[in-house]
Amino acid sequence: MSALPFIDLKAQYAALKPSVDARIQRVLDHGQYIMGPEVKELEDKLAAFVGTRHCITVSSGTEALLIALMALDLKPGDEVITTPFTFAATAEVIVLLGGVPVFVDIEPDTCNIDASLIAAAITSKTRAIMPVSLYGQVGDMDEINAIAAAHGLAVIEDAAQSFGASYKGRRSCGLSTFGATSFFPSKPLGCYGDGGALFTDDDGLAQAAREIRVHGQSQRYTHTRVGVGGRMDTLQCAVVLAKLERFEWEIARRLAIGARYQALLEKLPVQRLALRPDRDCVWAQFTLHVQARSQVQQRLSAAGVPTAVHYPKPLHQQPAYAQWAQGQSFPHAERAAQSVMSLPMSADLSEAQQDQVILALTQALDGLEP
Template identity: 80%
Template sequence: MSLPFIDLKAQYAALKPSIDARMQRVLDHGQYIMGPEVKELEEALAAYTGTRHCITVASGTEALLIALMALDLQPGDEVITTAFTFAATAEVIVLLGGVPVFVDIEPDTCNLDPSLIEAAITPRTKAIMPVSLYGQVCDMDAINAIAARHGGIPVIEDAAQSFGASYQGRKSCGLGTWGATSFFPSKPLGCYGDGGALFTDDDALAQAAREIRVHGQSQRYTHTRVGVGGRMDTLQCAVVLGKLERFDWEIARRLAIGDRYQQQLAALPLQRLAVREDRDCVWAQFTVQVDRREAVVEALKAAGIPTAIHYPRPLHRQPAYEQRCRAATPLPHSEAAARRVMSLPMSADLSEAQQDQVVAALRAALA
């Protein structure tokens, strides 16, 4: 029998009484949109991240979109980001008429290389959007320092994969002008559908985001700004509240499982992700780089080990974006990673026996 790539069934079994009770309360009170669980979750998440404001939204993509709308991104404005990420990162920029400006990644972390950002800044630069890929935060202090030197360019951390991660003792999502995360079911903290959240210490930006997510309304039927239907529904907030009850345990498990993978794979002919000393990685995906990826994936599949590719083609090579973006530098590391990355099964409920099974199959596949 194949292993689960992410074991959501085991997670639900452990949390079933709490999640069921919280969902039942929503069904009983019937406030499916903006019910009391929305505020409860926002307060809990703001406290967790150490931020002044949390605004729950309909998805991680919506979080990025609303962050840019709150910053008043205009057609032709540029946002510096990475091409080695999921399409949503560039998608929201293009939807608003902006231009994604790509710089390359660090080859060992697959995160945006801060040393390349400054040369990409132009008078049209409206924001910098680093992606905390695979669950490890980018070097946000370096990025914030560059932004500050250039007139205080807003920095949006795309933290869709890194909620719960720490950077120099601070939590992901509380490290820039905006933090934006996703509660897609496979994320470190996920709901049972789509959901996301924005985090900021800026009162004016928070108010703008709260209005934008309800069609730009400052009060009912008073549309102060252009907005979207971007609310996170009450049932999904109830699910996340239930999952928060053992989230610290899950993060500890992810860190331990990730460390064990790193140790067990050290002698194999593959490239492991580097985790910087001043931060951790919550392993939204446990990703390695291998040669002959197709053959390795097929061998693992035959052994009952599922894999995934995050991501097989960088965004500047995607048909939808190649004419709508600008590569500020050559992107050899992004292109190399896209050819070689492969993600292995990872979740807080992955047992040592299952992990040993993955490692044994991978060792045989690479032999």
Template identity: 75%
Template sequence: MQFTDLKSQYAALKTSIDARIQRVLDHGQYIMGPEVAEMEAALARLTGAKHCIAVASGTEALLIALMALDIRPGDEVITTPFTFAATAEMIVLAGARPVFVDIEPDTCNLDARLIEAAITPRTRAIMPVSLYGQVADMAEINAVAAAHGLAVIEDAAQSFGASYQGGRSCNLSTFGATSFFPSKPLGCYGDGGALFTSDDQLAQACREIRVHGQSGRYHHTRLGVGGRMDTLQCAVVLGKLERFDWEIERRLALGARYAQLIDARGLPLQRLAVRPDRDCVWAQYTVLIDDRARAQQALQAAGIPTAVHYPKPLHHQPAYAVGQDPAACPHSVRAAQRVLSLPMSADLSEADQDRVVAALAAALATASSPA
């Protein structure tokens, strides 16, 4: 069994993906070819955002957003410590300081109620992460941001396609930033990402920043990066868009089925809560388990692949721990000790899902027995 079944996805889309790749090989415009603008237009329509700017990765998307907002040394950006390192990494690379706020213990998303107390005169932006595929409390976060004149960047690397209060992830704040890493809900076959905004000036800034700050050939109006998304990768995304709506429906159904199977067995674990005003596209189907190491070992012995997203919060990571209180953000610390991600992709069969849950039940029984 594969943790993320990309082979079955490719088999289903092979004709379209191969044809789109061949088209790029035929026209030879490997950098900023027509597929880039085509993908940007398609994704802007999907999210409802006015602008989509394709970039080299989800990580690059975060950096370009911070640069477009003119985040500078001495500034602060509020974010969560329970996320992949790229979130804080880009804040630091922009010269700013990440200010970590704890998560909600039932969703593992940033706790919007704690943001106000973390704001200082140096705060310039808030960067919530829509973890595991569920959008954070964006209405509450946007309200706090508006009251203090702050920008909001949704790190939506795991939530592309998710819905929230009638809107879509990536079109809920100043910026939405997503990733097309192969295992994401919408992935390419390498690195890729996109920024979304409905602000014309910020969109123009992002387009210039991604090509070394150029507003025209060899005319550099601002500091930039080499942040373009390859035409070939855009072609892959366009091919995958043909059944993306089905894949989102399938992820929602599989997530609900995991919950039903787990609850029917009364398994001693914590499922993540999904708020009633949103859904979760389950980039990872993650549960919280007390004796994770023993359960994971038993699952591995049963041939069930698992992963941990993420084993150590960022304020405990050497690169970001300087000046941080290790006792802070206790919910993030506790989640890092307990989270376990199970196989999930749109092509996961119900038979394999049954096998995962049966093995999980056996693993938890093993984990709870005396050593």
């Protein structure tokens, strides 16, 4: 059997080649590589898709989180409650601004932040809550928003992995003070480099974010606030515009492929992620829990099935962030870090390829000691 791609961007490009090529050529023809017309076109279409008043494209998902915190005027010493089981960027932006990440453990069945633990972590220094919609499923946003409202806090959804997902009939990124997403190539909606976007219904915060992304300028060479160089390139906006043409189809495919994976895994000795009944999951990574993970990965690799681990070490155990954990333990995050494994996943994954993955996994699990 031939080796499988972990994420099949080549198949996606082949399907979209005429549109992608035409969009890129249009930018090459007009030559407005920074803040060209495709930027506003994309922002308008993304805002309509999510259902928010504003979309501000930025240079990466990390920059989206950073600009959101800057727009909220995070000060040194301010605390932001988040999860330790996420990519480093979530805590990185807090620390870069002098803030303090306050970690709260995850739900063992979804790997999303446990909303029931957030209130106890709030102090007089808490400024915001930053839940992560991990693997493509939104967390308990109504509960989180209610806690935030009771304490006068902002909520920033780190939706780098969940763009296109739905929660109680609403889209990820349109559920809180700010929604921040990434267009990194492997994401559900990706460009061909770095890119990201912020979403909000707050006019003032949107204006602040727009100024911050262009070095704090309210107009050319008038620097109203401290900012960053955070614009999304016109070429990358053009790529996302082309990909938007079949994005609804891709979401439907991801939901179907994820459901089929879940069904095929039902009889195997693995733990599937739980899906809450009032939301869906766009499976930025199709992730499950396995025992003897390194052995399983080695066997799958030998069978031509690539895997990945998102994430092998929680942030409170990372050298750069351990100091903010103050020696605390987060057992569910620690267990997940030891057992999660992601399988090949993309909208173009065929049933034959999926069957190949499941067959290889079945064989890889056979005879392993837990």
